Amino acid sequence: MNNLLEDFNQSLHKGFIDRTISHKGNFMPKLLINNKEENVLSTIINELYKCKSFTISVAFITESGLASLKSHLYDLNQKGIKGKIITSNYLGFNTPKMYKELLKFNNVDVRLTDVNGFHAKGYVFEHEHYASMIVGSSNLTSNALKVNYEHNILLSTQKNGDLVYNVKAQFDELWEKSSPLSNAWIKEYELTYDERNLKNAIRITQEQNEIQNNIDQAVKIEPNIMQKEALHSLAELRKSGKDKSLIISATGTGKTILCALDVRSYNPNKFLFIVHNEEILRKAIEEFKKVLPFSKDEDFGLLTGKNKAIHSKYLFATIQTLSKDDIYSQFDQNHFDYIVYDEAHRSAAKSYQKVFNYFTPNFVLGMTATPERTDNLNIFEMFDYNFAYEIRLQKALESEILCPFHYFGVTDYVRDGKATDDFSSLTDLTSNERVKHILEKTQYYGYSGDELKGLIFVSRKDEAKDLAEKLTLHQVPSRALTGEDNSEKRQEAIEQLKSGEINYIITVNLFNEGIDIAPVNQIVMLRETESSIIFIQQLGRGLRKSDNKEYVTVIDFIGNYEKNYLIPVALSGDQSQNKDNYRRFLTSNTVLSGVSTINFEEIAKKKIYDSLKQAKLSAASHIKQAYNEVEQRIGRMPLLMDFIRQNSIDPSVIYSSESNYKNYHEFLVKSKKIEDQLTENEKLNLTFLSREIAPGLKNVDHTILNTIIERPHKIQELLTLAQKVDPKVTLKDIETTLKILDYSFYSVTINKTYGEPIITISNDEVTLTKTFAASLENLLFKTYVEDIIQLAQYNNTTHHGNQNRLILYNKYTRKDFVKLLNWDKDESSTIYGYKSKHNTLPIFITYHKQDDISDNTKYEDEFLSPDELKWFTRSDKTLNSKEVIEIMAHKEKNIDMYIFVKKEDSADGKEYYFLGKAHYLEGTAEQTIMPNEKKNNVVTMTLSMEKPVQDEIYRYIIEE
Structure with missing residues (x-):
């Protein structure tokens, strides 16, 4: 307890008196804000993850705010951790449905206070030996936790500290005076809430009608910011003489409105809109009429099986009808000025090709959310590789074009105590136990709005039909739709869903694209993710904005599937194939802009980790x-x-x-894309440039290489030129780069790996070597080199802030550190766990050790908190070892200590996260023996981080 008190004293001293001191203790106050790097939600989740119990006192709570915590509260319930929430009906802000959501948490007691003007915003977390609390401006709403400009303070105190005592005492007093939340109270509240909202709705509707009456004759839909960019790009393409273009636009981003806006601008004499589905066609006409309000109804016509309005100015046709020889041949080839192919990824099919090759309009536009195809047909070629614009899911969410979503990766049905994906028979797929499991999860994670309107995607047609029957028997009216159902049946089911006659449409892949059911507020995925493209298509079915919902709930049942790794690939939009990026994504609450969140139950998350381990990306x-x-x-x-x-x-x-x-x-060459036209040395040089220059670690590397390729320069000239790019560049930076390029930085055997050096230095003048200069005469080699220099510049700007220094939370190898800190030689192979040289002490830690490593290297380095790291020296060291004495005196000797940590070898390879500088805490060094053996002395000590490790990356690293 004395140590705990000392920890608090030092933490408070650093937090309130002197921020520059090294502190022992993990209780430093912290300001919580919302930005791209962090948000209030992350800290709340981190505290929940560590706590033994919690209490929350907030006036305002939204369904979306609760949704962002549901999976975490579920995991706490599995661990037996309980909490309390006090709220109220102050100002009538909280909805009756939100109160119903609160009653779903088995491990959370909820009470209502009738204190007049209750406006509290406090979160208290009980830990084993201390308590932490968040107080400030954030209610339990999605905007307050992720988006709004908020100020909150995270404080930690001893359990008998006056501050936490007073906060808890006030909470306990209020708790005793408050009433338990009950269904009876909610029913009573609903009556007054609905009456008040009805009056407000009538008033608002009257005001809106008055405004609408004044502007009805001047209605003109204007483009959003992304549509403006796309329209400008289309106009520029046409100005440059292009007659074809492709728009790639995420589902729900308004590509039909975008198309109509361009048509409005283009003003064709005759216009043709082609798609494969009559429902899409009719919806498109509605959208066009909104954008072209002064056109007459007779200007718009359908060309389908039953409709043949071929003389319309704006003709909307199904490809099935138009592609018939006796139909399209009725038109002159140049009849239409402007043709649109909606769902353009289908346009490589024979029926489309027949039409595409027949007509010769002035302009052709293709629109699709997913241009990639699994066959060999190339729609990009059809549209002359002209991209007007590309709107992917993540960008659309950032621009608030789409409805926000809360994604939940949940564990699929557990049979006989074991998770399974072996649903080989229909009996297993729709067993009573699995249906019950599905209902429990879908009801727990819920939906936004008053009425459930969901889509369920399954793996088999018979599964869809059987599941629909069983859900209906459980008072959840559902209907199966398959490819066997005609257009009328599909439309009938959609109308039933919209009207509330059914709660679910269950299908296999029927609604992957093209169907617009804006009121959908829950997407359920009951099948393996085989394709990231299909995953996003299905998720996108619920992302259209609608008055009946504030967000979409996406519930993904995750089994032991081989391709689970595709889930983070799809959700992140990151195609890098970097395993660590995907693993880190699973614990991050900052990867999506706005209020959208990605959540995984712990067991489901582990299934994805296991999949990533096995995948060879x-x-x-x-x-x-x-x-x-x-x-x-x-x-x-x-x-x-x-x-x-x-x-x-x-x-x-x-x-x-x-x-x-x-x-x-x-x-x-190995893929037989080109013939080998390079010398052996040129190929080795390319390997050097790819592995040493392309990563863009330092901006001086690509700057100097590019400069020397142009002509020889003096070293001082290079410094001057580099400082124009980055004023912080030093002569030492230049010297390191020159050593890299002339290979003197490496071992004497480097030529076997990288060929002849790139540059040579004589009389302070830097020139290309004759060998490299001659190689640049080879056009293919020169193209490769210029490409690598561009890539290095991109990587440096994007990942390294156009700098030559370590960036917090970036990933680095030992060699990267040696380069960035300008060591004389590449000694990375001898750093091992750490090495003190050139007034620097880099420490590299693999946090989760593999079972098969030797006992004398199985160090149990451990974060005690985001502020403190318990660290082991090498084995065979004592408190009297020269090396240990120097480490403990690193501050007096002006040796900077850098901490690099990776989660585990299988995820991170050679790269480590840079977590910042650290300092030895006086008096914490102890001599002991290696934990896994009874010999070999080792010294342990506590290191204090200059900055606490960011919540999300801290949690990612320490999680098993």
């Missing part, structure tokens, strides 16, 4: 697939930068140590 098949997709998009052999521009794999995957290729040229 750098396999040749993945690289070839990425190459083919990019080649299809651009119509030529891609260069490395093309993978970046097309949001494809990280180019470094191609030539990583885990792949089969040392450089991009080797991949192209």
Whole structure:
């Protein structure tokens, strides 16, 4: 307890008196805000993750705010951890449905206070030996937890501290005077709430009607910011003489309105809109009429099986009808000025091709959410590789075009105490136990709005039909739809869902695209994720905004599937194939802008971790697939930068140590994309440039290389030029780069790996070596080099802030550290766990050790908190060892200590997260023996982080 008191004293001293001191203790006050790097929600989740119990006292709570905590409260319930919430009906802000959601938490007691003007915003978390609390401006609403400009303070105190005592005493007093939340109270509250809202709705409707009457004759839909950008791009394409273009737009982002806006601007004499589905066609006409309000109804016509309005100015046709020889031949080839192919990824099919090749309009526009195809047909080629604009899911969410969503990765049915994905028979897929499990999860995670309107995606047609019957028997009216159902039956089911006659439509892949059911407020995925494209298509079915919902609930039942790793790929939009990026994504609450959240139950998350461990994301098949997709998009052999521009794999995957290729040229040759036209030395030089320059670690590397390629320069000239790019560049930075380029930085055997050096230095003048200069005469080699320099510049700007220094939370290898800190030579292979040199002490820690490593290297380094790290020296060291004495005196000797940590070898390879500088805490060094053996002395000590490790990355690292 004395140590705990000392920890608090030092933490408070740092927090309130002197921020520069090293402190012992993990109780430092912290300001909580919402920005791209952190948010209030992350800290609340982190405290819940660590606590033994919790109490929350807030006036205002929204369903969306609760949704962002549901999976975490579920996991706490599994661990037996309980909490209390006090709220009220102050100002009538809280909805009756929100109160019903509160009653779902088995481990949370909820009470209502009738204190007049109750406006509290406090969160208290009980830990084993201390308590922490968040007080400030944040209610339990999604906007307050993730978006709004908020100020909150996280404080920690001893359990008998006066501050926490007073807060808890006030809470306990209020708790005793408050009434338990009950269904009876909610029913009573609903009456007054509905009456008040009805009056407000009538008043608002009257005001809106008055305004509408004044502007009805001047209605003109205007584009949102993303549509404006796309429209500008379309106009520029036409100005440059292009007559075809492709728009790639995420589901729900308004691509039909965008198209109508462009048509309004273009003003064609005759216009044709083509799609495969009559429901989509009718919806498109409605959208066009909104954008073209002064057009007459007779200007719009349908060309379908039953409708043949072929003389309409704006003709909307199904491809099934239009592609018939006796139909399209009725039109002159140049009859239409402007043709649109909606769901353009289908336009490579024969029926579309027949129409596409017949008509010769002035302009053709293709629109799709998913242009990638699994066959060999290339729609990019059809539209002359002209991209007007691309709107992906993440960008659309950032622009608030789509409805926010709360995604929940939940555990699939557990049979006989074991999670299973072996649903080989219909009996297993729709067993009573699994149906009960599905209902429990869907009801717990719920939906936004007053009435459930959901889509369920399953793996088999018979499963859809059987599940619909069983859900209906459980008082959840449902209907199955399959490809066997005609258009009338589909439309009938959609209307039943919209009207509330049924709660679910259950299908296999029928609604992956094209169907617009805006009121859908719950998406349920009851099948394995086989494709990230289909995953996003299905999730997108609920992302259209609608008055009946504030957000969409997405519930994904995750079994022991081989391709579970595709889930973070799809949700993040990150095609880099970097396993650690995907693992970290699973614990992050900052990856999506706005109030949307990604949540995984612990067991479900582990299933994805297991899948990632087994997946070979750098396999040749993945690289070839990425190459083919990019080649299809651009119509030529891609260069490395093309993978970046097309949001494809990280180019470094191609030539990583885990792949089969040392450089991009080797991949192209082995894949038979090109003939080998390089010398052996040129290929080795490409390997050097790919692995040492392309990562963009330092901006001086690519700047100097590019400068020397142009002409020779003096070293001082190079410094001057580099400082124009970055004023912080030092002569030492320049010298390190020159050592890298002339290979003097490396061992004497480096030529076997990297070939002849790139530069030579004589009389302070830097020139290209004759060998490298001669190689640049080879046009292919020169193209590769210029591409790598561009990639290095991109990587440095994007990932390293256009700097030559360590960036907090970036990932680095030991060699990266040596380069950035300008060591004389590459001594990375001898750093091992740590090494003190050039007034720097880098410490590299693998947090979760593999079982098969030797006992004398199985150090039990451990974070005691985000502020403190218990660290082990090498074995065979005592308190009297010279090395240990120097480490403890590192501050007096002006030696900077840098902490690098990776979660585990299988996830991170050679890269470690840089977590900042640290300092030895006086008096914490102890001499002991290695934990896993009875010999070999070792010294442990506590290191204090200069900055507490960010909540999300801290939780990611320490989680098993």
